[in-house]
Amino acid sequence: MSSKDENEKSSSDESRRNVLKIGLGIGAALVIGGVGSITRTLLNPGIPETVETTQSSTTTAATTGGATSATASTFVPPPATSDFPVIMVANLSGLQDGNPISFNYPLQEQPNILVKLGVQAAGGVGPNSDIVAFSQYCQHLGCVYGFVAAGQAPSCNSAYKATDPVGYCCCHGSVYDLTEAAKVIAGPAPRPVPQVILYFDQSTGNIWATGMNPPTIFGYDTGSSDVSQDLVGGTLV
Ligand code: FES
Numbered sequence: 001m002s003s004k005d006e007n008e009k010s011s012s013d014e015s016r017r018n019v020l021k022i023g024l025g026i027g028a029a030l031v032i033g034g035v036g037s038i039t040r041t042l043l044n045p046g047i048p049e050t051v052e053t054t055q056s057s058t059t060t061a062a063t064t065g066g067a068t069s070a071t072a073s074t075f076v077p078p079p080a081t082s083d084f085p086v087i088m089v090a091n092l093s094g095l096q097d098g099n100p101i102s103f104n105y106p107l108q109e110q111p112n113i114l115v116k117l118g119v120q121a122a123g124g125v126g127p128n129s130d131i132v133a134f135s136q137y138c139q140h141l142g143c144v145y146g147f148v149a150a151g152q153a154p155s156c157n158s159a160y161k162a163t164d165p166v167g168y169c170c171c172h173g174s175v176y177d178l179t180e181a182a183k184v185i186a187g188p189a190p191r192p193v194p195q196v197i198l199y200f201d202q203s204t205g206n207i208w209a210t211g212m213n214p215p216t217i218f219g220y221d222t223g224s225s226d227v228s229q230d231l232v233g234g235t236l237v
Helices: 003-043 049-074 227-231
Strands: 087-091 101-104 111-116 131-135 146-148 166-168 175-177 183-186 196-200 206-212
Touching (some): 111 196, 131 206
Antiparallel strands (some): 111 131
16 A cells, blocks of 8 residues: 555545544533534534523423313312302401401402301301301491491490491491391391302312302392392402
8 A cells, every 4th residue: 555545545544533532422412412403502602501591490380280271270279159269269268257358259359258257147158157158238328337346336326236246237227137148137238148158178278269149249130049140240359
């Protein structure tokens, strides 16, 4: 073999070794960093590795989010009554006897109270069946009434002492017994205020609103038993 031939063979061998080195390097990178990583590294050598970590975290977060979503999707909310919205209103841990909370339902502008009465009540939920909720529009002329605990007096009438937890309307003195599905026990109101249908989740203590009992909320086809009218003319919560 001539000297020229030997030089050409040596050069060819060196080229093959370089190709082999590059191939091994890429292969190792693919194994360690993954195809996406090496692709990004080759295309964008300036991207720091933390970007990849962040993206991995995002992926993890997305995966975690997926798991959370999966958990959420496995939770079966209580069934709605008719077309009423189903919303979580409170948790048992946040309630105190005789201390009502307000919430809007089923439309955004419709006030309600939810209260743990401390005594068993018709339609009550929770460990003691004493948690109830009602539309807060008085059935007389639509004033918003207030809650009065047993033994207490409303701010507008110090002469009145409630014997049971009641809803008291200061406009004309209608009184609703909240232990008996808001039965009218005084005043001009012609009918009880509608009771919210509640669902108590024992595993979490969450309390859900799932619908309304008749009659309809004041101002929504007042007095009718067709509670679908409660959902007309406004935006659901
Ligand atoms: S509006 Fe409530 S008693 Fe008249």
